[in-house]
Amino acid sequence: MSLIESAVDALGPWSWFVLGLVLLGLEIAAPGTIFLWFGLSALVVGVIALVFDPSWQILVSIFLVLSIVSLLIGRRMMIRLASEKGDPGLNQRGSRYVGREFTLEKPLSEGAGNLSIDDTIWRITGPDLPAGTKVRVESIDGVRLVVSQVE
Structure with a gap:
């Protein structure tokens, strides 16, 4: 068993919270808003894992679906917010x-x-x-x- 597998086994549902925090930390270090949506999805999956205790296959599937949906919705929301803000005459x-x-x-x-x-x-x-x-x-x-x- 590898180090990562043993850590996931030891942490159980809390491993999703760790993954979410790592992804949110990457968001701070990397430009854009890609890791934000994956990090939030991992935190939601962590809550689901604590409350319902489904199999890891179901949790990974939920994570993938949540990540894609939140990424698409988040990007659309960010584009709308970016177009509403700003000063069109900033450089003139x-x-x-x-x-x-x-x-x-x-x-x-x-x-x-x-x-x-x-x-x-x-x-x-x-x-x-x-x-x-x-x-x-x-x-x-x-x-x-x-x-x-x-x-």
């Missing part, structure tokens, strides 16, 4: 300002100027406008904000 800071209105502190001349937004000074392009004019950010052109006069 200027996109957050499209549609917002600001007042020019300095005139916009020869189609170029600067606009102070929060703690950043943005280069802007648009029609020639005097200081104090309300402008709306229409789009982004590279690192410049394209503005138009608010009517």
